[in-house]
Amino acid sequence: MENANISSTVTSTTSREEERQVEEETTRKRPDWTLLPPDLIIKISEELSIPNRVCFRATCKTWYNAVLPIAVPSPWLLIPDDESEQSHSCTFLSLPAAHFFTYSPIPELRGTRCIGSHAGWLAISNTQLDVSLLNPLTMSRIHLPSFITLPTDDLILEIDVFWMDDELIDVSAYNPPKVFRDRFIDKLVFSSKPTIHNHIAVTLYGTYGDLAYTKAGKDEWLLLGAASTKDHYYEDVMFHDDKFYCLTNESQVQAFDLSADCPTVAIVVQSLKHNIRASIINLTYKKCLACSRTGELFMFLRRINQPVLPLIIELRDPKDFMVLRANPETNLCWAATNDLGSMSLFVGANNSILISNEDLPILQGDCIFFIDTYTAVSSNDIEQLTCKVRWFDLKEERRDIYYASSSSQLDLASVIWFTPSLK
Structure with missing residues (x-):
């Protein structure tokens, strides 16, 4: 037995020595x-x-x-091309340099749609509802649980109702998972510098704006907070300072800490007071949340409709755009402002970005870049979906179109702002 052990040791040592020699020889030839x-x-x-x-x-x-x-400074505007999901390339437009360029091939992009972006990574999903995070520069990829595992009891019912109510949809192309992804997945945000063994993601989805989360080691999406209703739901979510900040339809901001086994939540900004002005804001405006490096929160409001209020109430026409700000460390209440602190805000399906104007010398004043998507009929009576990237100068109250594209497809992908990173 002793001789056998000695023989085994010698054989093992010899094998390691041979492997080392082969490795050295390979290195010399490389x-x-x-x-x-x-x-x-x-x-x-x-x-x-x-x-x-x-x-x-x-x-x-x-x-x-x-x-x-x-010399291609960010942010970059990620632009869907004519091939839509059949493409394996990214077309970018650098805002500061006003320069278009295409990055390809990226095989992982074929058959997918981008549903989020943060810190150099994209969130993508295919028509089978598979989800992953992708860094298009390093080609690193992290697979997340399928959207099929989202906590919803009426997914197919929601899709069927939407499908039957839309006369413009080709019935032969009926694909419930794709419809759910395109119509009911609002955005996906995730933690900075994600890795396979350390990542957290939150998605805003569903008819009323539910939140679900997943993290490394999980094989499904879990409901975050109580289920939403038509009277109480979430309008936006963003990641900042290791927490997920979630904005409700009543303008309350909740900060979820998902680092531990069980989520914890704290209210960092109170809902707007229940008065006429608050009712106008809550009913009239689409809301978006952003956070500065110093921790100040900003709520960007874009008018979408006129609320139904009692006729005895006479109101001036509300502004098309408004910004409210709050500092959770000193005051839990929102206050109107026309000052972004010499920063510009980039709003889209991405994690909202606030960038100092010192890094964007082409911009004058505090600007907000946002996405407008609407349906229009062309001269050939073909209905097209038009996506316009607009900017609005908050102080001067000036606005203009920065970029526009149209598609005959009703599922024109959301425009996303991207900040490249090799991490």
Whole structure:
């Protein structure tokens, strides 16, 4: 028995020695790409697309020093192309540089739709309701539980009702999971720097705006808070400072901490007082939540309809846009403002972004970039969905169109703001 153990030890040691020799031999044969002449490195980089060039420059110190920085500052506007979900590329528009470029191929994008973006990552879902997070620069991918596991009892009923009420939909293309994704998944936000073993995601979905969450190690989506109703529901959600900030239809902000086994919640901004002005805001405006680096919260209000109020109440026409701000550390109440603190706000299906105007020298004043999507009939009587990215100067109350696109498809993908990252 002792001889057998000695023989086994010798064999094991010999195997390890052989493996080490093979590895050393392979390393000696492997070319040292850091020794490439700088002129050749530059020549290679010039043949790459802008996102690929960013990754190329980050490969090693030698390449980093050889290749000039890419002058394509963020945020980038992610633009769906004509092939829609059949494409495996991303078309971007850099706002500060006013420069279009395409990043491809990204096989993971084919057959998917982007439903969120945060800190250099995209949230994507296919028509089978599979969900994942993707960093298009590093190609890192994290699979999340399928939307099929969302806590809802009437998913198919909601889809059927929507389908039967819409005369413009081609019945032959009936695909309940796809309809649910396109019509009932509002957005998906997630924690910064996600990894396979450390990530948390929250989605806003359903007819009335429910919230569900998942995290590393979970194989399903779990309801976050009580189920929504037509009188109480969520309108927006964002991630900041390790918490998920959720905005209700009554303008209350709840901060959910999902780091522990059981979620905890705290009210960080109170609902608007129940008066005429609060009723107008709650009923008339679409709401969006954003947070600055200092912790101040901003609520962007965009008018969508005129509320039904008693005829005896005479009201001035409400503004098309409003901004309220609150500092949870000093005051739990909203206050109207026309000052974003020399920042600009980028609103979309992404995690809302506030960027200092010092980093965006082309902008003057506090601007808000937001998405308008509406249906229009063309000269050929073909109904098209038009998506316009507009900007609004909060102080000067000026507005204009930044980008517009149209599609005959009724499921034109949401426009998303993207901030690239190699992390």
